Structure formats: structure tokens, C-alpha cells
Amino acid sequence: MRFRLANGHRCGHNVPEVFTRAKGVLVSLRVLLIALLLPALVSAAGASPLADAVDPFIGTGGHGHTFPGPTMPFGMVQLSPDTRLTGWDGCSGYHDSDRVISGFSHTHLSGTGVSDYGDILLMPVTGRPERAGTYPALADTGYSSRFRKETERAGAGWYSVHLDDYDTDVELTATARTGLHRYVFPAGKPAYVIIDLEHRDKLLDANLGIGDDGVLRGFRRSDAWARDQWVYFRVEFSRSVNSGHLITNDDGLITKAVLSFGDQGGEVIAQVGISAVDADGAAGNLKAEWADFDFGAARGRARQAWVRQLERFDVPEATGADRTILATALYHSFLAPNLFSDADGRYRGMDQWIHQADGRDQYTVFSLWDTFRATHPLFTLVERARTRDFVNTMLAQYEQGGRLPVWELAANETDCMIGYHSVSVIADAYLKGIGGFDGEAALQAMLSSAHGDRFGLQAYRTPGFISSDQASESVSRTLEYAYDDFCISRMAAAVGDEDVARDFDRRSQSWRHLFDPQTRCFRPRRNGQWLKPFDPRRVDNNYTEANAWQYRFFAPQHVTQLMELYDSADDFAAALDSLFTAPTATIGRDQADITGLIGQYAHGNEPSHHIAWLYHAAGRPEQTRAVVGKILDEFYTDKPDGLIGNEDCGQMSSWYVLAAYGLYDIAPGDGIWCVIPPRYPEMTMRFEDGRTFTTRREGDGAVASVTWNGEPLTRGWLTHAELIGGGELVFHLGAEGVWGQTEADRPHSRVPLTQVVAAPWADAPSDRIRGSLEVTLDHADPLAKIFCRDNHPSPVDNILYLEPLILESTTEINFWAQADAGYSPIVTASFTALPHPDWTVTLASMPSAQYTAGGPEALVDGLHGTADWRTGRWQGYDGQDFTATLDFGKLRSVHRAGAGFLQEMRSWIAMPTALEVEISADGTHFRKAGTIAANVPDTEEGSFTRELVLDLDGWPLRAIRFTARNYGKLPAWHPGAGGDAFIFVDELIVE
Numbered sequence: 001m002r003f004r005l006a007n008g009h010r011c012g013h014n015v016p017e018v019f020t021r022a023k024g025v026l027v028s029l030r031v032l033l034i035a036l037l038l039p040a041l042v043s044a045a046g047a048s049p050l051a052d053a054v055d056p057f058i059g060t061g062g063h064g065h066t067f068p069g070p071t072m073p074f075g076m077v078q079l080s081p082d083t084r085l086t087g088w089d090g091c092s093g094y095h096d097s098d099r100v101i102s103g104f105s106h107t108h109l110s111g112t113g114v115s116d117y118g119d120i121l122l123m124p125v126t127g128r129p130e131r132a133g134t135y136p137a138l139a140d141t142g143y144s145s146r147f148r149k150e151t152e153r154a155g156a157g158w159y160s161v162h163l164d165d166y167d168t169d170v171e172l173t174a175t176a177r178t179g180l181h182r183y184v185f186p187a188g189k190p191a192y193v194i195i196d197l198e199h200r201d202k203l204l205d206a207n208l209g210i211g212d213d214g215v216l217r218g219f220r221r222s223d224a225w226a227r228d229q230w231v232y233f234r235v236e237f238s239r240s241v242n243s244g245h246l247i248t249n250d251d252g253l254i255t256k257a258v259l260s261f262g263d264q265g266g267e268v269i270a271q272v273g274i275s276a277v278d279a280d281g282a283a284g285n286l287k288a289e290w291a292d293f294d295f296g297a298a299r300g301r302a303r304q305a306w307v308r309q310l311e312r313f314d315v316p317e318a319t320g321a322d323r324t325i326l327a328t329a330l331y332h333s334f335l336a337p338n339l340f341s342d343a344d345g346r347y348r349g350m351d352q353w354i355h356q357a358d359g360r361d362q363y364t365v366f367s368l369w370d371t372f373r374a375t376h377p378l379f380t381l382v383e384r385a386r387t388r389d390f391v392n393t394m395l396a397q398y399e400q401g402g403r404l405p406v407w408e409l410a411a412n413e414t415d416c417m418i419g420y421h422s423v424s425v426i427a428d429a430y431l432k433g434i435g436g437f438d439g440e441a442a443l444q445a446m447l448s449s450a451h452g453d454r455f456g457l458q459a460y461r462t463p464g465f466i467s468s469d470q471a472s473e474s475v476s477r478t479l480e481y482a483y484d485d486f487c488i489s490r491m492a493a494a495v496g497d498e499d500v501a502r503d504f505d506r507r508s509q510s511w512r513h514l515f516d517p518q519t520r521c522f523r524p525r526r527n528g529q530w531l532k533p534f535d536p537r538r539v540d541n542n543y544t545e546a547n548a549w550q551y552r553f554f555a556p557q558h559v560t561q562l563m564e565l566y567d568s569a570d571d572f573a574a575a576l577d578s579l580f581t582a583p584t585a586t587i588g589r590d591q592a593d594i595t596g597l598i599g600q601y602a603h604g605n606e607p608s609h610h611i612a613w614l615y616h617a618a619g620r621p622e623q624t625r626a627v628v629g630k631i632l633d634e635f636y637t638d639k640p641d642g643l644i645g646n647e648d649c650g651q652m653s654s655w656y657v658l659a660a661y662g663l664y665d666i667a668p669g670d671g672i673w674c675v676i677p678p679r680y681p682e683m684t685m686r687f688e689d690g691r692t693f694t695t696r697r698e699g700d701g702a703v704a705s706v707t708w709n710g711e712p713l714t715r716g717w718l719t720h721a722e723l724i725g726g727g728e729l730v731f732h733l734g735a736e737g738v739w740g741q742t743e744a745d746r747p748h749s750r751v752p753l754t755q756v757v758a759a760p761w762a763d764a765p766s767d768r769i770r771g772s773l774e775v776t777l778d779h780a781d782p783l784a785k786i787f788c789r790d791n792h793p794s795p796v797d798n799i800l801y802l803e804p805l806i807l808e809s810t811t812e813i814n815f816w817a818q819a820d821a822g823y824s825p826i827v828t829a830s831f832t833a834l835p836h837p838d839w840t841v842t843l844a845s846m847p848s849a850q851y852t853a854g855g856p857e858a859l860v861d862g863l864h865g866t867a868d869w870r871t872g873r874w875q876g877y878d879g880q881d882f883t884a885t886l887d888f889g890k891l892r893s894v895h896r897a898g899a900g901f902l903q904e905m906r907s908w909i910a911m912p913t914a915l916e917v918e919i920s921a922d923g924t925h926f927r928k929a930g931t932i933a934a935n936v937p938d939t940e941e942g943s944f945t946r947e948l949v950l951d952l953d954g955w956p957l958r959a960i961r962f963t964a965r966n967y968g969k970l971p972a973w974h975p976g977a978g979g980d981a982f983i984f985v986d987e988l989i990v991e
Contacts, residue, residue: 050313051306053327054156059111059647061096061640063089063595063604066332066647067108068154070174070302073309074363074386076285076339077274078108079172079179081161082118085200088592088975091115093200096640101163102144104172105199106179106274107231110335111647112367113593114416116225116409118200120233120274122181126166126189129258131247143194156310156331157302173299176339177285178273182295187265195235197255204228208254214241216257217279226412230348231274232282237261238269238293269293276410277354281342288343309334312382313657314684321638322680326660329636332653333375334383337363337390340411348411350401361386363393366408367649369417369480370606372424375654377665380432381724384688387429388436394422395437398445403452418473418544419480420449427487428668431494432720439495446488447500450481450507457481463759463825465513468524468531468542472870475514475522476544476607479554482510486557487669489753502753509756511555513825515565517780520575521548526872528762528813528829533849537600538588540850541870545593546607547586549579549600556610556667559617560749565780569746573618579611580627588850596635596644598627603635604645609655613664616674616747621716621740622702625676628659632679661685662695662731663723671720672747677703677731691726702736716740717747755821760786762813762829768857769833775805779817779824788815809833835862838890841988844883851876853986859884859899865986867943869902869909879980882912882964886988887923891956894919896991897929898949899962902984903936905974907943910967910981911936915948918961926961938971949989962988 059066069080082105083098084090091112093105103123109116123143130143144165151162160171167189171182185191195216197206201224208218216235221228239261247256261268271293273286291298310330318326341347341362349355355362379387398404404423407416423446430439450457456471460481466474486508492500516523516530524531524542536548543551553576555562566572582599595604602608612627635644636656643652658664660679665672675695682696706713709727716739718729740746760779777786786801791812801815810833817824834857841856852858853865853875865873875882897919903911911934918926932948948964967981 047316049307050310050315050323050327050330051156051303053323054306054310054331055324055328055638056154056156056159056331057096057640058325058328058638059332059640059643060092060094062643063592063645064641064643064647065089065091065109065111065113066643067092067094067110069104069108069159070154070157070172070179071335072157072174072176072302072305073334074337074339075174076177077106077174077179078110078117078335078338079104079106079174079181080108080159082121082199085118086115088113093118099146099148100144101147101161103194103196103199104170104181106233106272109365110332110649111643111652112649113646114225114414116201116229119220119222119229119231120272121196121199122235122270122272123194123196124163124166124168124170124181124183124185124268125192125194126168126185129192129194131194131256131258155303156306158299171295171299173295173302175289175291175298175302177275177343178271178289178291180291180295180298181270181272183268183270185261185265185268188263189265190263191261191265191268193237193259193261193268193270195257195259198249200224201229203249203253203255206253206255208246208257210241210244210246210257210259216259217282218254219279225414225416226410228352228412229410230276232277232279233272233274234279234282234286235270235272236286238267269295275342276340276348277342277346281344281346285343306331312686314686315680315682317680317682324638325636325642326657328638329653329656329660332647333378333650333657336365336367336649337393338365340364340393350397350408350411350413352411353400355396355400357396360389360392362396363390364408364410365649366394366405366422367651368405368407368421368425369419370648370651371654372421372668373606373609373651373655374658374664375650376425377428377668378654378658380429380434380720381693382685382687384434387434391426391429391434391437391442394426395442395445398448402448404445404449418455418477420446420484421480423449423484423491424487424668427491431490431669431671432724439491443488443491443495443497443500446491450485450488450504460510461507463513463827464507464510464756465525465759465825467528468526469871469873472541472868473544475524475542475548476546476551478514479511479522479551482508482555483557483667485510486667490669505753506756508557509561509752511558511562512756513759515562515758515780517565519548520566521552522554523548525761527767528815528827529764530761535587537586538850539586539591539594540588544607545591545605546602547588547594547600549582550594550602550605550607552579553611553614554607557670558749558752559614559666559747561752563617569618573615573620573623576611576614576618576623593645596631598630603631606648606651609651610664610666613666613674616716616740619741619743619746621674621676622736624674625703628676629679632656632659665720666747667749670750673718673720673723674716674747675718675729677733687724687726691724693723693726693729695729695731697731697733699733701733703731703739704734704737705732706730706739707732714739714742715745715747757781757784757817757819757821757824759824759827760784760815760817761827762815764831766857767831767854768861769807769809769831770837770857771808773807773831775807775813775829775831777801777805777815781817781819784817784819786815786817788813790814807831832861832863834860836860836888838888840887840889842885842887844885845877845880847875848878848982851982851984856884859986859988860886861987863987864900865902865945865984867902867945869904869907869943869984874902874984874986876909877966877983877985879966881966882983882985883961884988885959885961886990887959888957891921891958893954894952894957894960894990895954896949896951896989897960897962898932898947898989899964899985900945900947900987900989901934901964902943902945903940904943905938905940908970908976908979908982909984910938911946912948912964912983913967914965915950916963916965917950918963919952919955919957920959920961921957923958926959938967947989960990
């Protein structure tokens with residue numbers, strides 16, 4: 001574990017700070033004195049604050065994607081070193097394995113899977129200043145510098161490092177809206193500070209100026225994940241600038257400055273204020289949080305802010321590495337969302353106009369697909385006032401941008417991930433008694449999201465589920481929309497709108513339509529059928545960063561009803577067991593997010609996070625305890641790679657915090673907290689109103705009995721009202737009792753207001769008819785009646801299905817089920833008669849198993865793939881050429897021949913370099929007819945299709961062979977550099 005320097009004012013002792021140099025490493029006599037006095041001080045004053053155990057380097061290695069630099073709780077500024085600017089593990093701008101620093105910028109994201117920020121970079125240098133950064137090259141040219149890990153230190157609100165190339169010490173700290181830099185230059189070398197506005201993201205606009213007072217002012221407008229981000233800044237220095245040089249880029253923008261501070265060496269302190277509003281905002285923020293160049297005092301205030309933030313959590317028995325892990329998990333939980341309004345209350349809205357937040361703060365960085373699960377539920381316990389501001393921020397974003405946030409960043413909607421999980425956060429807050437916003441207005445904002453037509457919602461509303469040929473990630477979208485609709489139903493009921501409550505209660509049961517009773521998985525549906533072939537291990541575009549195993553139990557709002565589809569609670573528990581004991585190997589797409597595997601459970605990504613707690617519903621709380629304990633033990637450490645996956649703006653750490661306290665809210669919006677014994681013998685959490693929740697365990701072994709405020713508690717859960725009201729939860733351990741095991745003591749999902757009949761399905765060997773095709777219809781309920789009608793040759797309504805249907809021509813079948821609870825949605829399945837049934841396609845190369853489009857006949861069925869390649873109409877060939885032979889069965893005159901292709905470079909799909917066409921008059925002997933070059937730039941953005949066609953002048957042919965040459969390895973500029981490109985083809989063109 002890295003050593004952290006403490007603030008010089010601990011325990012009331014003010015130890016003077018004197019720095020000396022020993023072999024290029026900064027040594028603080030203050031630290032040495034504290035180290036000598038520490039045992040006595042701790043003995044006299046008790047354990048040190050939990051904030052002093054924070055190690056910001058946890059998560060900076062592996063795939064955690066965190067940053068080590070200082071920030072305040074939920075602060076606007078995240079001032080941190082930048083060591084890695086590209087690649088997936090460079091999302092935060094820093095990786096623990098790097099040894100070159102490009103500079104120190106003022107905005108960073110904590111644990112995301114997409115890159116952005118890194119705004120307003122400062123870099124102290126000595127000697128001859130270079131004008132350009134050299135990432136990713138070493139620091140032999142340019143202004144970057146090597147550093148050694150042993151000189152790098154960090155704590156809550158503070159960071160330091162020695163820049164070896166410049167023999168310069170750097171310390172950083174922060175206020176809420178400003179960053180403070182402290183540079184100590186060596187004497188005898190010219191000292192400079194470089195400011196670079198071209199650092200990292202694509203620059204849209206910028207300006208930079210140096211006033212006569214030596215103050216640096218400017219702005220940066222950039223395009224990355226946030227497509228239009230504004231950052232204004234103002235920099236003031238503790239020493240006069242000897243001279244300044246401004247640098248203009250090729251577009252005529254002033255983007256860099258080189259400031260000279262002479263060669264006398266010594267200390268230079270810079271304080272940087274930023275704002276998304278304007279130059280006055282940056283100046284106002286700097287004035288409001290002015291530190292008067294007293295770096296030590298500013299650092300002390302930052303530390304004290306973290307002491308206050310974490311002192312609400314008291315865990316006296318957590319020591320050593322355990323204390324560091326817990327403290328850092330709390331620290332990471334309180335980094336985001338980030339403050340976005342200036343000191344005067346102004347902020348940039350989603351409409352890019354400037355607005356005023358009166359009596360509250362505005363925030364940004366809402367990673368809601370991740371954080372609705374544990375981070376925001378944690379906030380409903382310990383950040384209720386700030387949660388009110390979060391909700392009002394979301395409602396303001398709806399008013400200004402037309403919809404609630406999905407994944408908002410710097411007043412930009414990125415539309416990253418799925419669902420509309422802002423409704424979960426809003427409903428959960430409202431139902432847990434967090435007021436301060438208009439409930440009815442909030443409901444209208446929720447309905448606006450749910451009634452939209454984007455991302456498969458129109459399809460979802462019509463039959464009640466999304467088919468894989470209607471939108472990508474169809475299973476995950478359906479399941480997560482259903483959960484969000486549960487939250488809307490609960491919110492509507494709370495504000496008295498019974499019609500909306502009932503309508504969305506029905507929608508919340510949409511998961512039923514994708515539950516396959518044979519595999520007992522949520523399975524993709526396509527063209528009214530179950531998608532075939534199906535393997536729950538397969539990672540593909542039907543699930544979001546996961547597979548069917550990891551989404552198998554995602555109906556958190558209706559766990560009881562899901563369990564009823566199994567034979568018994570024991571059977572459901574056995575299904576959970578099978579998840580944790582299955583072989584860990586996945587198949588299909590390589591998904592970097594699927595990490596932290598226990599069987600097929602993947603703790604490194606969010607879809608799995610609630611699953612271990614589902615044992616409670618089956619009356620197996622001891623199994624919950626066992627699995628949760630294993631996760632805590634194996635997937636959280638005090639090392640830089642101590643997070644098993646992306647931190648995701650607090651979610652990974654918040655899960656740890658809640659689990660360590662033995663708490664989890666499986667379905668935010670339901671108000672039920674599952675409980676298990678805490679990780680440490682006694683843990684206390686203090687709420688904003690002064691009440692406390694204490695959980696402790698006595699003895700060893702299994703849970704024998706439990707008391708809540710001194711009274712026996714036989715159930716395995718508490719209501720939110722009970723928990724937030726404060727009290728003491730005591731687990732008496734010993735021989736296992738029956739706590740939480742009886743039907744009455746298990747957490748039960750709310751009984752739906754309406755009953756939904758699951759959708760029936762069709763089954764056929766193909767979607768294409770060659771001569772005739774047999775189609776069967778079926779339903780999960782063997783007693784249900786199925787009715788159908790078709791559109792050919794004339795529609796016939798309400799035919800009771802009794803036997804397989806035989807189709808001989810293109811037919812659309814509409815069918816539905818009737819059961820005791822009513823009628824299912826109407827399902828549609830279309831079957832296409834091949835336009836040329838005597839044609840055959842033979843593939844010499846085999847498509848990827850997840851991109852078969854249903855087989856070779858898909859290439860000649862007359863149905864062309866669209867620009868949305870995820871819907872399954874394209875055949876995909878990974879790292880290989882595409883070769884197919886089309887045999888007409890007889891001679892025919894051919895004027896043109898070719899094929900359709902798709903390119904989306906971001907998804908590794910590239911146009912072939914060329915299409916070669918060979919022709920044959922006998923089907924055996926082929927000769928080359930010609931080659932068509934694609935001539936499509938690999939830098940062209942977006943998803944688009946092209947037809948590559950060769951003129952053949954009406955030659956009589958029996959067969960044509962098509963060979964598309966693969967692009968090859970992805971180029972160095974691509975995020976997947978060195979990986980294999982795909983060819984996507986559909987369909988073969990013959991005229």
C-alpha cells in the first residue's frame with residue numbers, strides 16, 4: 001500500500017514543513033516527525049480519520065479507469081496527472097503502469113468505459129520549453145516527463161510527484177471549482193509553465209490570453225464523448241510572469257502559452273478556476289474559492305472536507321488494508337455526479353443556454369445505467385439533500401433538453417447505455433421521502449421518456465417486447481424498460497394517477513414475453529420465434545455487455561413472480577447456484593467488461609450486481625451471505641488493480657459499501673433493503689438528521705437469530721422507513737436458525753395491479769420458404785388457446801390454432817394467446833418465399849456464429865440489410881475473406897453481378913478492399929470476370945452501406961463466385977488497433 005502524507009495539523013500539532021533534496025526525492029521533515037510521533041498521537045486521540053486511509057491509486061491499474069489526483073466530494077474540478085490519452089484503459093487519462101506524465105489537467109472521469117475530459121492542461125518544465133506533447137512516445141521530445149512511482153504520493157484531496165526530466169516537484173490540491181498547483185523548480189535552470197488547450201480531445205474552438213497582470217484567461221470548446229463541451233478558465237500565479245509566448249495552431253486559434261518564471265528556482269503556485277458558463281464564471285469561481293496562494297491551508301481544507309464526508313461511517317474494527325479498501329470505496333462513491341453550477345448559481349443547460357439554479361446546485365456526469373443500482377440508493381441514505389439537487393438537475397435537463405438524462409455529460413446527452421434509469425433515481429427518491437421537487441411534474445418527465453420512439457421503444461410498446469430484428473440489445477432493453485416502467489407505475493400511484501399506474505404496471509411485466517420456459521432464460525426473439533441457435537454463454541448484440549446467463553435474473557421488480565415460473569423456491573435457488581458454479585468461459589464477442597467471474601456471474605459489470613441477493617427471495621439468506629462474502633474477499637483489494645472492473649462513477653465501490661454494511665436494495669423504488677451480517681463486527685452509519693444505523697454481529701457461525709432495536713426480527717429485510725429511522729441491527733451467530741427462511745420472512749415483490757399473459761411463439765426450420773414450410777405455434781401455458789390469422793391470399797380472423805400450419809407462399813401470421821388472465825399481445829411472424837427457389841448458395845468461408853443471418857439463403861432472399869447491422873440481417877466474417885458461389889441451376893443471362901456491404905469502423909466492420917467476381921457457364925470451371933475496388937475511406941464515420949457491382953453484358957452463366965477481400969488488421973488510430981476487421985455482406989446482386 002502506498003504511503004500517504006498527512007496534513008500537518010493532525011491532532012492539533014502544527015509541525016513546520018521544511019523540504020530538502022536527497023537523490024532527487026522530496027523529503028518532508030514534517031512527515032518524518034509525524035511518523036515518529038504517530039503511535040503516541042493515535043493512542044492519545046484515537047484512530048485517525050477514515051479519510052486518511054483513502055488510497056486514490058486503487059482502481060488506477062487493471063481496468064478500474066480511476067484517476068489519482070485531488071478533488072472535493074462531488075467537485076467540479078478533478079485535477080490529476082495525464083499519462084494515457086488513448087485506448088480503453090486510458091479513459092480516465094491515467095494508468096498505474098505508465099511512467100510518463102503529459103501534464104496536469106483539471107477534469108477527469110472516474111471509472112467510465114469511454115474517454116473524455118482532460119481539459120486545461122498545465123505542465124511545469126525547465127530548460128528549453130517544447131511546444132508539443134509527445135504522447136504516446138516517451139519524453140525524449142516534447143514537454144512530457146518521466147517519473148518514478150516511488151516519488152508519487154496521493155491522499156484524499158492531494159497528490160504529488162517528482163518530474164525527473166525537469167527535476168521539479170509537483171503538488172496538487174483542489175477546491176470545489178478550482179485546482180491548485182504547487183511547483184518547486186530547481187535553481188539555475190530556466191523555469192516555464194506550459195498551458196495546452198489542444199491536449200486530448202478534438203478542438204472545436206479556443207482562445208487564450210495573458211493580461212498585463214500576468215493572469216491567464218481563455219476557453220476551450222471540444223468534441224469527444226460530449227460532442228460540444230465548453231470550459232472557460234482563469235489562472236493566477238503566485239509569482240510574476242517574466243514573459244509569455246502565445247502559440248497559434250494551423251486553424252488560427254491560440255491554443256498554447258509558454259510562461260517564463262526565470263531561473264532562480266523555488267516555488268510557483270497556480271490557482272485555476274474553471275466554468276462551463278463564461279469567463280466571468282471562471283473568474284467568479286476563482287474569487288469565491290480564492291486560496292491566497294496558501295497551498296498548505298487549501299490542502300488542509302480539502303482533507304477536512306473528506307474527513308467530514310467520511311466521518312459519518314464508523315467502522316472501528318476495520319484496520320490496515322481492510323480500512324483502506326473501505327475508505328477508498330466510500331471516497332470513490334462520492335466523486336460523482338460533479339458540480340456544474342458556478343458560485344453565482346449559473347450553469348450551462350442542455351439547450352446550451354445559460355440558466356440560473358436558485359437555492360440549489362446543478363450537477364453533471366450521470367452514469368445512470370450503472371449508478372441506479374447501488375450508488376443512488378446509498379445516496380438516499382446519506383446524501384438526501386444532495387439527491388434532491390440531483391433530481392432537480394434531471395428535471396431541469398428535461399425542461400431544457402426535452403427528455404430526462406440517459407448518460408449526461410457536460411450538458412450533452414451521450415445516449416450511452418440503455419434504459420431510462422433516471423426514472424429509477426427520481427421515483428426511488430420520491431418514494432423514500434426525499435421531497436423538494438414537484439412529484440406530478442416529475443411523473444410527466446418520466447412519461448416523456450417512456451413514450452418516446454427511440455431505441456426500440458415503439459416496438460416495445462406495441463407487442464410488449466423488442467424483437468432482435470427491431471433493435472439491438474433487444475433482451476436487455478426489454479428487461480430494463482420493464483423495470484423502469486415499474487418505477488413509473490409506483491410514482492404514478494404515489495401522486496394519485498391510477499390510470500398511469502395501471503398502464504405502466506402492465507408494461508413492467510414485459511419481461512414475461514422473453515422468458516423461455518425450456519431454457520428458463522430471457523431469450524432473444526426474432527420474427528415471432530425464439531432466436532436459434534441459442535447458447536446462454538454467448539455474448540452478442542442481444543444483450544448489453546453481457547450474455548443470457550448474466551441477464552437470466554433481471555426482473556428485480558418482480559422476483560417473486562419470476563420465481564413462480566420455476567418449480568419451487570428450491571428450484572429457483574438451484575438455478576442461482578448453477579450461475580455461480582457454471583464454467584466461466586463465454587463464447588461469441590470478446591467483451592472486455594465481463595470480468596470478475598464466479599461461474600457466469602460477472603461482478604466486473606453491472607447486470608450481475610443484484611443477483612447474489614436474490615437468494616433472500618428463496619429463503620436462503622445464508623447463501624446470500626456466502627456469495628457476497630466471496631465477492632468482497634476476492635474482487636476488492638488495496639492494490640492499483642484492486643477493482644475487478646470499471647469503477648463506473650461510483651457503482652463498483654458503492655456496491656462494496658452497501659454489501660460491507662450487509663445492505664442491498666434489489667429494486668430501487670420498492671423500498672426494501674435485504675440485510676445480512678456486516679463485514680466487520682460493528683459498523684455505524686450516521687444520517688443527515690443525526691440518526692444512526694448500527695449493524696453488528698456477535699459470535700461466530702451462521703445466523704441463529706436477529707434483533708432490531710432489541711426486538712426479535714425474523715425477516716431478512718428492513719423497509720427503507722425502518723432503516724432511515726435509525727436503530728441497531730444485531731446478528732447473533734451460532735447454530736443456523738430459521739431467520740429469513742420461512743415464506744412470511746422472505747422479501748416479496750409487490751403484487752401486480754394487472755395480470756399479463758405471456759406472448760406465444762412460432763417455430764419453423766427457416767424464415768424462408770422453398771416449396772413449402774411447416775410452422776408451429778406454442779405457449780408457456782399448455783392450457784392457453786392460441787388464435788391466428790394470416791394475410792394470404794385473404795385474411796381470415798380468429799382461427800383457433802390446432803395443428804401446424806403449412807405455408808407455400810410469402811405469408812405474415814399474426815397470432816395471440818388467450819388464458820384465464822386475458823389475452824397476450826399479438827405477435828407477428830413473416831415467412832418469405834425465395835424469389836428464386838432453384839438458386840443455391842455455397843459458402844467457402846463460414847460466418848461468425850453470431851452473424852449468420854439465418855444461413856446462406858439470407859444472401860438471396862430479396863431482403864436487404866439496413867444500416868443497423870445489429871438487427872441480424874447481415875452475415876459477418878471475422879478476420880477472413882468472404883467467398884460464396886451462387887448456382888442458378890441452369891444457364892441465365894446476367895447483365896450485372898455484385899454484393900452489398902456495410903461499414904461501421906467504430907464497430908470493427910470495414911468495407912472489403914475489393915470484390916472479385918468469377919463466372920462459369922457450367923458451374924464447374926470459373927474464370928475471372930473483374931474486380932471492383934471499394935474506394936471507401938476507412939476514416940468515414942457512421943454506419944453506411946455500399947453495393948459493389950460489375951457489368952457483365954448479358955453473358956449466359958450457370959454460376960458466379962464472389963470473393964470479398966478482408967480489410968485486414970485494424971489501423972493504429974483505431975481503438976481496436978491490431979484486431980481483425982469484419983466483412984458484413986447482404987445481399988448477392990444478380991440482374
